[in-house]
Amino acid sequence: MKHKLLGFGLILSLSACSNINQIDAKSANVSSPDWQAVPLPAKLAEAYQWQPVGFISDDFNYEQKNKAFYQKWYDNHIRGWKGPGATYFSADHSFIQNGQLVLTAASVPANQQGKTIDYGNFKTKKTIYTGFVTAKQNIEYPIYVEASLKVSSLALANNFWMLSDDDRNEIDVTETYGDSDKTVTHMSTNYHIFKRDPVTNDYLEDYGHKQQFATTADKAKLNQDFHRFGFFWKSPKYMEFYLDGKLVRTLTDKNDLNDPDGHFMDRGMRIIFDMEDHVWRARKGITPSKAELSDPSKNKMFVDWIRAYKPNL
Template structure:
C-alpha cells in the first residue's frame, strides 16, 4: 500500500525497506519522500521544492562554529539535491547549505537517505530535531575528507541521538563505540550509500547501512539515562534536516580541523549529494 504519489516508479523501488513493519503490518510511503527528480536552482528554488522544504534551519539560527547556513548553497539539479559549502568572502566563516522540512514526523517511522558525502572535514548530515530543540535523532552524521590525518573519520558513520535540557543547558548522547560505525574497509565518501533509521517507539532506534542492521539503541539506559525526557523517551514530532556543518568541536580543536579555501573552491569536494530521501509508516495490511 502506497500513497497516491508513489504509483509511478520511484528511484528507491529497487531497495526494499530493511526494517520489519511488524506482524500484520506493511510499509506505507509518506508524502515527504523526495526523489529530487526536478529542478530547483540555488536562487529561487521551485514550487516542487518548497512543497516539502525550506532553506535554513528550524529557527533563525545560522549554524554551529564557523558555519553560516546560506539559502544559495542548496539546489536540486541532475536528479540530486546538492548541499554545498564555500568561503564567506573576507572571513574565516563557511557558507553552507541547509534545508528543513515544513512537516513534522513522528514514530513509528522508517526513514532513509541515499547520499554521497562531501570530501570535506565538515559534517554531511541527515537528521531529525524537535521544534524546541530538546530531542534529536542523527540518522547520518559523517566526515568524508580524504586528508590522510582524517582517515579514522572517513571510515566511520556517526549513528546517534541526543536529548537535551535547554536551561541550564545539558546534552546527553550515547558515547559507546558502536555509535561510530565502520565495516573496517569502506571510505564512505567514495560512493553513494543508504543510511536509515527505524524509530520504532520512544525507546527503540534501529540503524541500517546499505540495508543491513548495524546498530540498535534500545532502553532507558541508552536512550535517556539521565531522565531528561521525564520518563517519556523520544516522543516529540521532529523536523527533517539535510545540511552540512563546520562544527566547533572540530574547527575549535588544536590544530583546527576546518576546510581550506582551496577545498571549499573545489566543486569535486565541496558538495554533499543526496539522491533521495524516503519515509514510511507501518500500517495494517488489510
C-alpha cells in the same frame, strides 16, 4: 502475523491514527523508480506490513528548487539559526542537479562574516557557507526513514538528522566527516535529549550524546558512492539504525538511551540535511581550507532520495 514487503507499489492509504493519512498519494513520490527496486531492510520487511509516507519521501527529480520542492522543504533553518562555529547556513548553497539534492560549502567573503564569536578558548567569525534543508512537516513514530547519500570530502560534518521544534530531542542518523580515510568510512550515530530552561529555552544539560560508529562490510569510503542510511523509530524508547540495509545499532532505554524526565524520544521531529564546521574539531585545527572549499570535486554533499514508511504495529 508477519508480512513481507514485496514491492513499493503497495497500499497508499495511511494509518488512521496519524495525520499523515491526509497526503495525496498521486503527488507524493511514494513509488519512485529511484528506490522502487531497493528493498527495505530484511529484518523490517519481514516483521511488519508497510505503508509509504508521501510527505517526506522525495526523489528530487526536479529541474530546480521549484514549487514541488518547496511544498516539502524549507531552504534553511526554520528559525534562522546560522549554524555552529564558523558555519553560515545559506539557501544559496543548495540546489537540484541530475535528480539529486546537492549541498555545497564555500568561503564567506570577509565583509559578510559578521562579528567574532567566542566559544571559550576558540573565537571565530562566520567563514564557511553551507547548505541546510529542513522538512516542512514533522515525522512521528512509528516510522522508518532512509536516505541515499554521498558525503563531501571536506573536514565538515555531513549530516542526516532530526530535531524537535522545541530543540529538546535530536537524532543524528549520521554525522560523517569526509576529510580522512578513517572518518569518511564512518556512519556516526548519536542522540541528544536536552534539558532546557522553560522560559528562555537555553541549554542546561544533555542527557544523551552516546555516539557509536558503523562501517560497511568492506569499509567503503562514503564520499566515493551513494550509501543508504536508515532509521526505524519504533517508539520513544526503541530505535534502530541501518547502513545499506544492515542493522548497525539498536538504541533503547535498556542500553544507551537515557532521560531522567522519562519522556525519551516522544516528540515529532523534522528531518534535516546539512553540512557543519564543528567547534570541537576547529579548535584542533581540523577545518577546510579556502582551496578545499572552492574545489568542486570536494565541496558537495549529495542526497539522491529519501523515503519513509509507516508499519502496521
